Amino acid sequence: MELDLTGPHRDDAYMILAGLVTPRPIALTTTVDLEGRVNAAPFSFFNVLGDSPPIVGICPGDREPGVPKDTARNIRLTQEFVVNLVDEAIAEKMNLCAASLPEGENELLHAGLTAATSTAVKPPRIAESPASLECRSHSIIEIGDNRLIIGEVLRIHVRDGIFDPETWLVKPGSYQPVGRMQSPHWYARTRDMFEMRRPK
Structure with missing residues (x-):
């Protein structure tokens, strides 16, 4: 199966990509x-993009054509935002924030x-x-109807017990x-992990 996102399947790009590029x-x-x-507001078009400087990217879509969502508008006006990561304990409450x-x-x-x-x-x-x-907004890139907000991470707050403070590795199961x-x-839990060491 070959899907042409520049032609017949252009309008289906969201469903196709959001289903394949997971989790x-x-x-x-x-x-x-x-x-x-x-x-x-929750966004899953999001990831860490680099570490020197540390940057993340979020891509909030428009509320309607040409009308940015509150998140994008607020970041453009204030240049600041906080990315709060989501675990199983707050998944339901995260979903309520999408209302x-x-x-x-x-x-x-x-x-x-809170x-x-x-x-x-x-x-x-x-x-x-x-x-x-x-995060402080570094740049906003608009490509078609997409709005990619790149933010520099200034501070990180982490729940006690997640990191090993000597190695900065996440403790398994924490x-x-x-x-x-x-x-x-659809969402996925991340309890079932496996280790695969890189070849030397």
Whole structure:
């Protein structure tokens, strides 16, 4: 099967790619608007992109053609955001943050999540998240209807017990993120891991 994303299958690209490129980590992203109102929204078009400097990328789609979602608008205005990673313990609450709420309504309150003060940026991190990455926007790249926001990671908050402080390796069994699978409603647990050492 060959799928031409420049022709007949162009309109199906989201379903095809979102189903194949999995599992994807989830960025439960917190931002604030110019009035200080908090917004929290999950995005699975997200990943870490580099380490020198440490950067992440999120790609929030538009609310409707030409109208950016609150996350993208807030980042453009304030240059700051926090990526809160999602594990099994907060997966259901993350999903509640995806609800279409009236403008200005706080998704954290709606989902029963706790805002915690960040160190280097104004948007709060989420206390229940296993790890939160405080970010400053580095650049925003618009390609067609896509908006890729690249953020430099300034601070990381990690739940106690996840890292071995001597090696900075994650302790096996201490961190169980969920991954986004195919649309519309599928996710994956990450409990079943295997080790495969690189050849020398």
